[in-house]
Amino acid sequence: MSPPTVRPLTIMLVAGEPSGDALGADLVTALREIEPDHDALRLVGVGGPLMRARGFVPLYGLEDTSVMGLREVVPKIPAILRRVRQAAAFAERVRPDVVVLIDSPDFTHRIARAIRKRDPNLKIVKYVAPQVWASRSYRAKQMATYTDHVLCLLPFEPAFFEAAGVTASFVGHPVIERRIFMKDGAAYRTRHSIAADAPLLLVLPGSRSSEIRFILPVFRETVRRLAAQHPDLVCVLPTLTHLRERIAKETAGWPSRLIVTQTASEKFESFDAATAALAASGTVTTELALARCPMIVAYRVGALTAWIARRLINVPFVTLVNLILKEGVVPEFIQEDCTPERLEPAVAEILFDETARQRQCDGFEKVASALGEGDERPSLRAARVVLSLVGARALPAS
DSSP states (O other): OOOOOOOOEEEEEEEOSHHHHHHHHHHHHHHHHHOOOTTTEEEEEEOOHHHHHTTOOOSSOSTTTOOOSHHHHHHHHHHHHHHHHHHHHHHHHHOOSEEEEESOHHHHHHHHHHHHHHOTTSOEEEESOOOTTTBOTTHHHHHTTTOSEEEESSTTHHHHHHHTTOOEEEOOOGGGGGGGGSOOHHHHHHHTTOOTTSOEEEEEOOSSHHHHHHTHHHHHHHHHHHHHHOTTOEEEEEOOGGGHHHHHHHTTTOSSEEEEEOSHHHHHHHHHHOSEEEEESSHHHHHHHHTTOOEEEEEOOOHHHHHHHHTTBOSSOSSHHHHHHTSOOSOEEEGGGOSHHHHHHHHHHHHHOHHHHHHHHHHHHHHHHHTTTTSSOHHHHHHHHHHHHTTOOOOOOO
């Protein structure tokens, strides 16, 4: 008589945009590091190219769900809701041991509610605590009705969620794992024939369509003003493959020498090579802090989106560095302040004033420690928590 078939542990992962895809890719790697046997651990769900590169086979891609801003979201609402229903139906059919919903709260929380309605017994984990402490804090209590556990990136978040009735764990910030790639800046300069003492400015307008529309023209004019005073200025603009043609069009005739790079390795090398950065608010600002690259942060959205956001956000800063340090170490220029006239002198200061640059770097050291630099990889810690929630075996912490 043959032995009974043992059902593999099944984990459903759902990422809704590129930032979640990057998180998901690291989590896939960590889970496989703990349990490499595909017959023992099955990974299913939704992801993008980075997750696929790690061997993950998604139910569908991110094309319909990676949007932000009212003008982008509204036309895609039917497609987004269709994807929500599709993911929830998939979970009901497959019945995974745990569902891990990664980032993109507006998308993944809809999936969580839909899954809970279809099958209340499925365990649901949220990877990346939504910043409900920054706006609409009542949502934390709502999450208790459709979330079993939250994996937090920031050390102060677990207490906030526990108070709202949601169990939570601090796993560390995932950008910590990218720190090891932020090196070889001198080689990058040599490869691109950039003098060692030439001012090198990272231009990071974001990857969403709305960000390119609202922010890149402002950054371009800021660079034009800088280049008029500093003709040796070199700019690097890291982008994504699917944005290549649009970025090429938007940056034609750039007012200084411009290097557009599309690979992650070149992006992180440029972080190490750069003198400073002009960046849209987002995860990239935390990456820059870990690379010890001084920055100016700016952001601009449509008028209606800004009007709504101002009535919801209740924190004094938009940049994580400033929130952790509780002071404006990194200058922020938001909405009406996001103009070339305001940005040009601020960028010039961090490009050419060593004291201003060092002040930021001193703060970055404190931020890196708070986010878990020097401890176990955040993705591995997250993987251990996920497996422990379903009573699975996990390797001892290193």
